[in-house]
Amino acid sequence: MTITHAEENYLKAIFTIAEKEAGPALTNAIAAQMQTSAASVTDMLKRLSDKQLITYEKYRGVQLTEEGGRLATALIRKHRLWEVFLVDKLGFAWDEVHELAEQLEHVQGNDLVSRLDSFLGYPKFDPHGDPIPDAEGRWTFRKQAPLATLKAGERGIVTGVDDHSTTFLQYLDQLGLILGAELELLERFPYDQSVRVRIRDGRELILSDKVTQNLFVKIS
Amino acid sequence: MTITHAEENYLKAIFTIAEKEAGPALTNAIAAQMQTSAASVTDMLKRLSDKQLITYEKYRGVQLTEEGGRLATALIRKHRLWEVFLVDKLGFAWDEVHELAEQLEHVQGNDLVSRLDSFLGYPKFDPHGDPIPDAEGRWTFRKQAPLATLKAGERGIVTGVDDHSTTFLQYLDQLGLILGAELELLERFPYDQSVRVRIRDGRELILSDKVTQNLFVKIS
DNA sequence: AAAAATATTTAGGTAAGTCTAAAAATAAGT
């Protein structure tokens, strides 16, 4: 049975939503994620259900079957490995790689993924700090929390982002808050929950509530 | 104007045929190249003509417009660069990369090709010895000829193949006739035009007429 | 030059994936 690119994209979207919402993915949520109409989603859900990649009950949302979950995981693995390739090997910035990886993840062939994985040195995380599942679909978890949870005086290392938007990533770049950056939370302003942090070169930054909620750090 | 993957593939096929046959590509030739029906080709030719990528006169074959040729060349460039990547970086054998490159060539994005080119060290030839056009579409030509044209006593270096089939490539691998291999033609047997050659490690091989016609060498 | 063979196009149909508008089901508000 062949699976089309569109079907793969839906599986990934369903996986992502199920992960975030912790429940069955609803039609509208999928439509939003896929930037398409609810009608198109319903259409596709029927196809995926016929192929036994999801369990689908009308008006009740969908869940991935074991096979569907396996495919979605494999796709995420491919996407993130290609992102590592684009950043580490081709020198793209972390905010430039999503679209390209979106295409590269659909390339299929025998050994491609495992060879790429090996070539890249079996990375566990992509350029945004998101975990890369291994060939068996196992995930590496990391103890990390939004910067917002740090208390004054605590130190942390930047490990990832929740918001993957270009504007956020470029802003972080500008501030020097790249993956691995060390910081110390000096002060939190109760007025708007913004914080003052010191980074490695001694510079001090003021970060808004929005930033601290979307930036993950490992407390060190 | 967007160009679909199928359209790109047709442009490439037309380019390839025009190059080989040195004339307008005919419907049946395209159908054979694309492994599809003549009716489907006619269908596509209308679309490509509407998009001004080919000039098409019913029953008279097609020719690429300047824009069509530019696109075809860019596609071939991408295909061959990806083949270099797959062989040089990921360690695939030269007979394993065609299908993968066929998919990778359709990935599009800003800087991707130029960055890949740079990463690979601006290769001029792909793993089969085929030339890779540069970013402006210029080709590097190489003085090469089928092994069949060598005279007894002459020496050559393997530079490429005409037949790209898996069986031929694997056979050459087995014989040690990889790109760059040095050989000396010792003798040609008039009966069937087969030849005896000595290769670098001193081994002698008998190569059929079919092999000598499909293997390119640079006379040295 | 007419007949036969070959090449190409047209006609009509299918499947995937999308759309809008309308209908139906479910959830929410009073």
Place this chain on the structure above:
DNA sequence: ACTTATTTTTAGACTTACCTAAATATTTTT
């Protein structure tokens, strides 16, 4: 509980890219 609002599905239509079968052009043969 009943009306309203929201969500989801159905209906009908469109595009791309393919197919087969039939019709038409062109080329080759006699």
